[in-house]
Amino acid sequence: MSRVLDTFLDLVRIPSPTGREAGVAAYVADALREAGCAVRVDDTREATGADTGNVIADLPGSLGGGTIALSAHMDCVQPCEGVEPVVSGGVVRSAGETVLGGDDKVGLAAIIEAVRRLAEQGGEHRPLKLLLTVSEEAGLLGAKALAPADAAAALCLVLDADGPVGGIVVGAPSHHTFTATFTGRAAHAGVEPEKGISAITMAADAISRMRLGRIDPHSTANIGSINGGTATNVVAPSCVLTGECRSLDTAFAEAIRADMDAAMADAAAAAGGSVSVEWEHAYPGFTAPADSPEVRLVERSCAAIGVESRTYTTGGGSDANVFAGYGVPTLVLGTGMTNVHSTDECLEVLQLERLADLLVAMARTPE
Numbered sequence: 001m002s003r004v005l006d007t008f009l010d011l012v013r014i015p016s017p018t019g020r021e022a023g024v025a026a027y028v029a030d031a032l033r034e035a036g037c038a039v040r041v042d043d044t045r046e047a048t049g050a051d052t053g054n055v056i057a058d059l060p061g062s063l064g065g066g067t068i069a070l071s072a073h074m075d076c077v078q079p080c081e082g083v084e085p086v087v088s089g090g091v092v093r094s095a096g097e098t099v100l101g102g103d104d105k106v107g108l109a110a111i112i113e114a115v116r117r118l119a120e121q122g123g124e125h126r127p128l129k130l131l132l133t134v135s136e137e138a139g140l141l142g143a144k145a146l147a148p149a150d151a152a153a154a155l156c157l158v159l160d161a162d163g164p165v166g167g168i169v170v171g172a173p174s175h176h177t178f179t180a181t182f183t184g185r186a187a188h189a190g191v192e193p194e195k196g197i198s199a200i201t202m203a204a205d206a207i208s209r210m211r212l213g214r215i216d217p218h219s220t221a222n223i224g225s226i227n228g229g230t231a232t233n234v235v236a237p238s239c240v241l242t243g244e245c246r247s248l249d250t251a252f253a254e255a256i257r258a259d260m261d262a263a264m265a266d267a268a269a270a271a272g273g274s275v276s277v278e279w280e281h282a283y284p285g286f287t288a289p290a291d292s293p294e295v296r297l298v299e300r301s302c303a304a305i306g307v308e309s310r311t312y313t314t315g316g317g318s319d320a321n322v323f324a325g326y327g328v329p330t331l332v333l334g335t336g337m338t339n340v341h342s343t344d345e346c347l348e349v350l351q352l353e354r355l356a357d358l359l360v361a362m363a364r365t366p367e
């Protein structure tokens with residue numbers, strides 16, 4: 001069995017639901033330290049609520065081109081405790097009761113393998129910085145709490161996209177979320193409905209004024225939940241709506257947000273009620289031009305190991321959005337993980353090997 005597969009199997013057997021990554025952090029920190037990295041755990045436990053900080057490691061290198069940051073997250077979505085990995089026909093799966101945890105332990109295993117190989121092989125390579133985060137699945141909490149100075153690098157590659165190695169995510173959206181509370185006036189629905197103002201009707205009117213779904217090829221909006229009212233015979237005095245909008249175009253994301261805000265304010269005003277909306281910028285977006293140095297580095301390294309590369313954009317966010325927001329040119333790379341966030345999750349061993357090969361090739365490429 002290959003060493004990188006052994007590492008991967010060790011990692012998936014260590015439970016690491018979001019917020020309880022300490023076991024995996026200890027394993028990863030030991031492995032990286034043994035391979036020659038300077039390893040520390042940052043002081044973000046209070047900010048994230050996790051039982052460990054992010055693991056940050058440096059592997060010095062003398063090759064030019066600047067530091068390459070490699071990132072993967074240490075937490076997994078549930079059900080992820082008691083994973084029993086099964087390797088058959090070159091594919092790793094869980095025994096069926098849990099996710100596999102390849103998201104994102106494939107990234108952790110490939111990083112450990114790459115660092116080991118660089119140390120064993122000797123020779124020049126670029127300095128590496130490893131950013132191994134907690135609680136990505138709960139809203140990128142570890143990456144958001146990380147000190148921006150700790151993410152400083154010439155470029156950052158987040159190993160967290162599904163699909164085969166060679167996939168390069170060159171853009172991800174800016175993402176805004178809201179919680180809106182509509183306030184009307186309660187009244188008996190049968191006796192004197194005229195005295196009431198239905199917050200549910202207001203919210204429905206607001207929704208009907210919004211553009212939702214896919215707004216353009218790179219922009220979306222959605223209502224996630226609606227909760228309000230108490231009983232059929234009461235005009236509902238309160239209704240809470242949650243929703244979001246995203247766009248690869250940062251300014252357009254703001255414009256959609258403003259339109260949704262206006263729809264809610266107009267609906268409340270039309271009914272004689274009120275609405276208070278709390279927006280949160282969940283994460284900033286990023287886009288990398290096709291001819292940028294970071295895209296070229298990945299493409300050339302894929303070619304060097306005989307893997308076809310492909311650039312594409314995504315509608316989802318990851319730690320990459322946060323690192324890009326810190327001003328570091330960032331991409332997300334395909335890792336081979338398949339059917340993530342489900343008990344059907346699986347990983348081809350070949351993809352795991354390729355990911356490690358790719359990381360080594362990139363570290364060996366001066367820019």
Ligand SMILES: [Zn+2]
Nearest residue numbers: 073103104160
């Ligand atoms: Zn992930």
